[in-house]
Amino acid sequence: MKIDILSLFPDMFEGFIKTSIIKRAIASEVVDIKIHDFREFAQNKHLKVDDYPYGGGQGMVLMCQPLLDCLKSIVTPESLVVLMSPQGRTLNQSYSTELTKEKHLILICGHYEGFDERIRDYVDVELSIGDYVLTGGELASMVVTDSVVRLLDGAITEESHLDDSFSNGLLEYPQYTRPFEYDGNQVPDVLMSGHHENIRRWRLKQSLIKTLNKRPDLLEGRVWSDEELKIMQEIKEKD
Ligand code: ADE
Numbered sequence: 001m002k003i004d005i006l007s008l009f010p011d012m013f014e015g016f017i018k019t020s021i022i023k024r025a026i027a028s029e030v031v032d033i034k035i036h037d038f039r040e041f042a043q044n045k046h047l048k049v050d051d052y053p054y055g056g057g058q059g060m061v062l063m064c065q066p067l068l069d070c071l072k073s074i075v076t077p078e079s080l081v082v083l084m085s086p087q088g089r090t091l092n093q094s095y096s097t098e099l100t101k102e103k104h105l106i107l108i109c110g111h112y113e114g115f116d117e118r119i120r121d122y123v124d125v126e127l128s129i130g131d132y133v134l135t136g137g138e139l140a141s142m143v144v145t146d147s148v149v150r151l152l153d154g155a156i157t158e159e160s161h162l163d164d165s166f167s168n169g170l171l172e173y174p175q176y177t178r179p180f181e182y183d184g185n186q187v188p189d190v191l192m193s194g195h196h197e198n199i200r201r202w203r204l205k206q207s208l209i210k211t212l213n214k215r216p217d218l219l220e221g222r223v224w225s226d227e228e229l230k231i232m233q234e235i236k237e238k239d
Pocket residue numbers: 084085086127128129130131132133134135136137140
């Protein structure tokens with residue numbers, strides 16, 4: 001996959017692309033990430049990228065020309081052009097998984113200000129990472145990139161994201177590592193048993209309990225398996 005990010009603050013991405021899984025995914029050519037400073041496309045003397053809003057009002061508005069010239073220099077018929085904005089659809093795990101099917105993502109970040117509305121004519125999707133306003137789209141574009149890249153084949157150990165929270169519509173089951181006992185708290189016996197079927201069932205039950213307690217909204221409209229229905233019955237009988 002190719003990801004191009006348009007931003008006025010390319011330095012913000014330095015640590016992000018040079019660390020951990022993203023760094024490795026770039027090194028192993030799972031993904032190619034490029035950051036473009038669209039100020040370089042400004043045609044005015046002072047390299048201005050924003051201007052006062054027509055009709056008056058607070059703040060500045062990003063102009064069409066520098067941003068769209070930058071976009072036009074990289075967009076192809078295969079690109080999905082994404083505008084990072086709190087007005088967009090909200091990112092979730094299922095949409096991140098959908099985005100992994102794209103060959104080329106272009107993520108556009110604004111900063112401080114709004115976009116000239118006409119920029120939206122060149123955008124396929126407007127995407128938010130939650131109902132709050134950030135100072136710019138940079139952090140949001142990193143969130144999107146991170147959540148998508150880790151799902152790409154070869155980015156992390158095959159199958160290790162199959163147990164992620166949300167991937168099966170449930171929160172992830174509790175995990176433990178050494179030592180066996182910490183502050184008098186022991187690892188559940190079943191995990192020490194080596195009995196794979198019992199461990200699988202215990203994990204499913206714990207996932208259901210966690211989801212029921214922390215995010216019951218995720219269970220609304222769920223298509224239940226027979227096994228899950230049986231476990232839910234057990235959970236209810238215990239209460
Ligand atoms: N830019 C500012 N706030 C944002 C948000 N919540 N999501 C995406 N982009 C943004």
